Amino acid sequence: MAEMVGPRLYSCCNCRNHVALHDDVISKSFQGRNGRAFLFSHAMNIVVGPKEDRQLMTGLHTVADVFCSDCRVVLGWKYERAYEETQKYKEGKFILEKSKIAKENW
Template sequence: MAEVVGPRLYSCCNCRNHVALHDDVISKAFQGRHGRAFLFSHAMNVMVGPKEDRHLMTGLHTVADVSCSDCREVLGWKYERAYEETQKYKEGKFILEKSKIVKENW
């Protein structure tokens, strides 16, 4: 008999707080500060820090660091604004670093 399993999730590596749904992954081909990162359409149970301009691999962006709402671990960032037309699709999306999240319900 098959068990009923909830949605596949990603959790904070530090405290296991649920931070994103697998269904919200847009791309797994991004680069974070500390290695590979995933681009998500949504994130949950996170705090968004102050906005700042950063020069990233794809140009200048206004971003805000994203932290776990439980343990305050910095997990990645949110794209607030992209200055290049080809990067506008990232606005409002979240980068979560692969090394900072763990899979749940897989």
């Protein structure tokens, strides 16, 4: 019988630093700057940059870029504030771009 290695997670494509758990994926149908992205409820081993207002496909949001804490590559962003009521569920959540993360323990 195969033994469980540990939780399925995502790591930085550049340095393999663990950045998110598969169990924290909310949606896989988001759009990042460079293509598809996943919405996560939590992220780890990241650095959150300065907040800025950004016009996204779903309206105006206050966001902060998130960087890998080891190699400092930009992985996506954190939603700090949504200005439209229908987008409030994103506040405090993280977008990680599919091209910037890799699966671990799958």
